[in-house]
Each structure stands twice: as C-alpha cells, then as structure tokens.
Amino acid sequence: MKLIETIKHYAQTQPDALAFVNDDKTLSYSELWSQSERLASRLQKETVGDRSPIIVYGHMQPEMAVSFLACVKAGHPYVPVDVSIPADRVMKIIKSSKAELLLNNSGTDLDTGDALISVIKPEHLDAGEQLETNPDNWVKDGETFYIIYTSGSTGNPKGVQISADNLQSFANWVTEDFPVENGHVFLNQAPFSFDLSVMDLYPCLQAGGTLWxxxxxxxxxxxxxxxxxxxxNVNVWTSTPSFAQMCLMDPSFSEELLPGLRVFMFCGETLPASVARQLKERFPKARVFNTYGPTEATVAVTSIEVTDDILERYSSLPVGSAKPDTDIVIVNEDGEPVQEGEKGEIIITGKSVSKGYLGEKELTEKVFFSYNGEAAYRTGDAGYKENGLLFFQGRLDFQIKLHGYRIELEEIEYQINRSKYVQSAVVIxxxxxxxxxxxxxMIVPAEHDFEKEYQLTSAIKKDLGSTLPAYMIPRKFVYQKEIPMTANGKIDRKRLKEEVTI
Known part of the structure; x- marks a missing residue:
C-alpha cells in the first residue's frame, strides 16, 4: 500500500522528523516505524491470522498511531475507541466486531467484563530484537483498513468498514488537491473514534508532516x-466548524497567534458563512475549505474553497464538487435523478464508498448498492445541485450532525425510554x-418521588451516562403530560420542533 510505503520512506530519509506531538510527548518517523514493526510482530504471534479486527483503546497518545499502523502491518483492521466512550458502549463494540484482541493505550485498566478478549498494553513491549514485517501481510486493496462505529437507531452502534483502497483514494485527494505541503504541521482536534480525525492523520503522514x-x-x-x-506552528487546521467557532470567541485567535496557518479544512457539520468570514478576516493568508461526506464514504467526498465571491453569492455555503474518482447524484423518492436545483437524496458513487457495515447484512443491503457499475451509498442526506455545486440540506430521517458527531436521534430516544423514570420521550x-x-x-415522566424537575433530570442523565457518550446526552430536558401526535398516529416532530424554536 502506497501510504504505508510512504511512511517507511520518511522513516528512512527523515528519521528524526516529528510525526506526532501530544503535549510533551513526541514521536519521530523512525520511532513510529520501528515501534509499529515491533508491535506488529507481537500481534502476529497473538492472533490466528484470520484478519479479525483489533480494538485500539485510548485518547490522543502517540501510541495510538503506533497501534493503528501495527494492526494493518499485521494484516488486521483496527477499531479506534476513545476513552470518552462509556463502558457499556465499548462492550457492544467488542461484541459486534468479534475482536479477540484489544490494545489498551489509555494508561488505565479497562474492564472488559465477560468479553473473551485479550488485552495488550503496547507500552509494556520490550525494545528487543527488531523484526521486519512482510509487506505481503499488510492490509491492502479492498481489505478493511479500519472500522469506525457510528450511532445506530436500535441502540446498537454499527461498524463502518473502510478499505485500504478507500483510504488511499482519500489521502491522495487531500495531498494532491488541497494546498498542503510536505512537512506541514496538521492540527488534530477530533478523537480517533470520530472519522474527522482521518482527515488530518493520514494525509499528514503521507505528506511527511507532523500531527499536533x-x-x-x-x-x-x-x-x-x-x-x-x-x-x-500549525499550518493546516482540520476541525469541526463548532471548534473553530469556540476559538473565535477569544480575540487572540488570529494570525498573530498562528502566523504559519495557511489552510482551514472543515467537515462533520454545516460551516456557517459567518464563521468562514471571521476566519478570513483574522487569518488573511489562510485559505478556507468547506467539505462534505459521511463516514460510509471515507470522511469527505466534496470540497470548495470559500472565497470572498462565494461569501457574497451564498448565504448558505455550498459544500462543493466531488473528488475526481467520485460522483454525486441527487435522486427523488423513486431513485430517479432529479433536475438541477431540485431537492432530493444525495447518492455517492465511486472509490470512496465503503463495503458496508461489519456483520450487518440487512443494514448494508439497505443503503449500499451498485449504481452504473460503481459502488454506491444512499446517504439519507437531503441536497441539491446548482452550477455544479452541491448544497447540503440536512437529514431526510432522524440522523443529525452535532458538533461534528453523527447521531441517530432514535438511539438517544431508545436509551431515554429505557429509564424507569420515563414513560415516553422524543429528542428534538x-x-x-x-x-x-x-x-x-421532550419527556412524559413515569411515576417518581422527586420533588423538583432538576432532580428528575439528574437521575435520567445518570442513567444515560452509563450507555451514551456525553455528546449524545441532551442539554435541555422538558417535561409534559403527553407527546403530540399527527393524524396518522405518528409523533408530531414538526410541531415539537416549532415549539422549541419559538
């Protein structure tokens, strides 16, 4: 695989160049290569060679990058799991992936309960004999490189399989079509369990840069x-728009703070025109790019540079045009392409499209298919095209993006309704x-003994904290006697949405 070969090349030609910086911890290219070789050799001894997934648990430690590379060198896809993920959800991921091995980089013990899984702490490996892995064993071509678990409507996370070819296509696009240069410092804001992190990690390593x-x-x-x-010394800023918006609240977030910043790349949620405008004012030497794409199509598949002309022409920013080996089709409810300017479902076709969800045949067949001989994915996103540019208009179902995280509202509702304090609930x-x-x-509470609503809210949040990540727990809780329904007996979400926006 070109990506792995390129990292090896940098380890030989610029061995002392930093590949990874985390607080006061650093990792050079030679260290990244040698440590991943050593760990890969250990993994080959620990596994039976069936290319089963390996869980990689931790946060932003340099060992995470070592572990990712070691897994694929040993011929196994990896499943990144951040320490912020609740234990119950970690267990679901372990069982869903059928992983037999977990690399614990967190520095703390992890209770895997009754899961039949071996745990290795990579920092405990000896620096003894250096072994070279056989490139024939590396993950390659259509084999799964990594699996990222996203929110599922049944209360169970689903694993999106991304192949070596999918990833290579994405890394090539970023390093060739965006103004990133060899040796650039890339900002990494997203946890590795969130696919936005792929936008900086692998293009950075392919460009011989430093991940900060x-x-x-x-x-x-x-x-x-x-x-x-x-x-x-960050040169390339990759984050959700929300994170940049938070930084903009501080007047010091400007070119004076980051004089080398040249590229902003946004994905994961809608980029407000106001945020792009402020960034261009505070960082006049930097270029701002808006991108779009779901996890199922390898991070992002469209892009556009947000210029002054674009800001003048559009109050809601376009997400751009498709990458060279990918196509975007807008279809109606019958699956037929619509006219330009007409709203419909966004269909993605081409080399970025995943092979499907791990172990979920029915779910895979529901949204992955072949379109004109190409792999295709029904995004469930609404959009339209105008002058060759794609405009994203939210979800067609109950799936949303919040602060860059893709969330199934039905999963949150499922977990809230499991609480003994809840009779029924809707998330808006x-x-x-x-x-x-x-x-x-919006909750119809069950019988309870709490005198105050805040006590009830605290109890429900405590229940949710054991099953959902913090970013999926609603900020506001509203209690009422009943949930409004439509004439056909469905929850009147439109009315609820109108009520909360008044």
Missing part, C-alpha cells in the same frame, strides 16, 4: 489550549443560524 493533537483537557481549559497553540434538535446547537429531550 488537541486533547480533551485542552478543550476543557481554553487558556491552556491557546498557550499550546502559540507553540504549535435546537437550531441556531441553520446549525444544530444542542438537543432537547
């Missing part, structure tokens, strides 16, 4: 974040300036 990571502690303490950013997104700001839980 933002930890959750930095995000929680902006003062520390900005002190670190000042020393980062609250919009501000065309972007989802937070989630509201």
């Amino acid at each position: 990571t933002v930890t959750k502690d930095m995000i929680n303490r902006p003062k520390i974040l900005f002190e670190a950013l000042k020393q980062s 997104p609250f919009y501000r300036e065309e972007k989802i700001e937070y989630l509201i839980a």
Whole structure:
C-alpha cells in the first residue's frame, strides 16, 4: 500500500522528523516505524491470522498511531475507541466486531467484563530484537483498513468498514488537491473514534508532516489550549466548524497567534458563512475549505474553497464538487435523478464508498448498492445541485450532525425510554443560524418521588451516562403530560420542533 510505503520512506530519509506531538510527548518517523514493526510482530504471534479486527483503546497518545499502523502491518483492521466512550458502549463494540484482541493505550485498566478478549498494553513491549514485517501481510486493496462505529437507531452502534483502497483514494485527494505541503504541521482536534480525525492523520503522514493533537483537557481549559497553540506552528487546521467557532470567541485567535496557518479544512457539520468570514478576516493568508461526506464514504467526498465571491453569492455555503474518482447524484423518492436545483437524496458513487457495515447484512443491503457499475451509498442526506455545486440540506430521517458527531436521534430516544423514570420521550434538535446547537429531550415522566424537575433530570442523565457518550446526552430536558401526535398516529416532530424554536 502506497501510504504505508510512504511512511517507511520518511522513516528512512527523515528519521528524526516529528510525526506526532501530544503535549510533551513526541514521536519521530523512525520511532513510529520501528515501534509499529515491533508491535506488529507481537500481534502476529497473538492472533490466528484470520484478519479479525483489533480494538485500539485510548485518547490522543502517540501510541495510538503506533497501534493503528501495527494492526494493518499485521494484516488486521483496527477499531479506534476513545476513552470518552462509556463502558457499556465499548462492550457492544467488542461484541459486534468479534475482536479477540484489544490494545489498551489509555494508561488505565479497562474492564472488559465477560468479553473473551485479550488485552495488550503496547507500552509494556520490550525494545528487543527488531523484526521486519512482510509487506505481503499488510492490509491492502479492498481489505478493511479500519472500522469506525457510528450511532445506530436500535441502540446498537454499527461498524463502518473502510478499505485500504478507500483510504488511499482519500489521502491522495487531500495531498494532491488541497494546498498542503510536505512537512506541514496538521492540527488534530477530533478523537480517533470520530472519522474527522482521518482527515488530518493520514494525509499528514503521507505528506511527511507532523500531527499536533488537541486533547480533551485542552478543550476543557481554553487558556491552556491557546498557550499550546502559540507553540504549535500549525499550518493546516482540520476541525469541526463548532471548534473553530469556540476559538473565535477569544480575540487572540488570529494570525498573530498562528502566523504559519495557511489552510482551514472543515467537515462533520454545516460551516456557517459567518464563521468562514471571521476566519478570513483574522487569518488573511489562510485559505478556507468547506467539505462534505459521511463516514460510509471515507470522511469527505466534496470540497470548495470559500472565497470572498462565494461569501457574497451564498448565504448558505455550498459544500462543493466531488473528488475526481467520485460522483454525486441527487435522486427523488423513486431513485430517479432529479433536475438541477431540485431537492432530493444525495447518492455517492465511486472509490470512496465503503463495503458496508461489519456483520450487518440487512443494514448494508439497505443503503449500499451498485449504481452504473460503481459502488454506491444512499446517504439519507437531503441536497441539491446548482452550477455544479452541491448544497447540503440536512437529514431526510432522524440522523443529525452535532458538533461534528453523527447521531441517530432514535438511539438517544431508545436509551431515554429505557429509564424507569420515563414513560415516553422524543429528542428534538435546537437550531441556531441553520446549525444544530444542542438537543432537547421532550419527556412524559413515569411515576417518581422527586420533588423538583432538576432532580428528575439528574437521575435520567445518570442513567444515560452509563450507555451514551456525553455528546449524545441532551442539554435541555422538558417535561409534559403527553407527546403530540399527527393524524396518522405518528409523533408530531414538526410541531415539537416549532415549539422549541419559538
């Protein structure tokens, strides 16, 4: 695989160049290569060679990159799981993936319960004899490179399989079509369990750059974040628009803080024109790119540079045109292509499209298919084309993007309704300036002994905390006697949405 061969090339030609920076921890290209070789050799001894997935657990440690590379060198796809994921969800991922091995980079013990899984702590490996892995064993071509678990409507996460070919196509696109240069420092804001992280990790390594990571502690303490950013020398900024919007709240977030910043790349949620405009004002030497794509099509498949002309012409920004080996088709309810300017479902075809969900044949067949001889994916996203540009208009179903995370509202509702304090519940997104700001839980409570609503809310949130990541727990809880219904007996979500926006 070109990507792995390129990393090896950098390990030989620029061995001391930094590949990874996390707080005070660094990893050079030679260290990344040698440590991943050593770990890959160990993995080949621990596994039976059936190319089963390997769970990689941790946060932003350099060992995460080592583990990813070691897994694919040993011929196994990896499943990134961040420490912020609740234990119950981790167990579901372990069982769904049928992984037999877990690499624990967190620095803490992880209770895997009754799961039949071996746990290895990579930092405990000896630096003894150096072995070279056989490239014939590396993950390649259509074989699965990584599996990212996304929200599922039944309460169970689903694993999206991304092949080596899918990833190589994406990495080539970013390094060839965007103004990134060899040796650039890439910002990594997203946890590795979120596919936005792929946008910086692999293009960075393919370009011989340095990945500079933002930890959750930095995000929680902006003062520390900005002190670190000042020393980062970041050239390429990849994040959700929400993270950049948070940074813009501080007047010091400007070219003076990051004089080398040249590229902003956004994905994961809608980029408001106001955010793009502020970034262009504060970073006049940087170029801003808006992109779009679901996890099932390898991070992103469209892009556009947000120029002054684009800002003048569009109040809602387009997400651009498709990458060279990919096509975007807008279809109606009958699956027929629509006319330009007409709204419909976004269909993605081409080399970026995943092979489907791991172990979920019915779910895969529902949304993955062949279109004109190409692999295709029904996104469930609404959009239209105008002058060759794609415009994203939200979800056709109950799936949303919140702060870059893709969330099934039905999964949250499923978990809330499991609480003994809840009779029924509906989750409604609250919009501000065309972007989802937070989630509201509309609840008909069951009988309880709490005197105050905040006590009830605290109890329900405690239940949710054991099954859902923090970003999926609604910010606001509203209690009422009944949930409004439509004439055909369905929940009147339109009415609820109108009520919460008044």
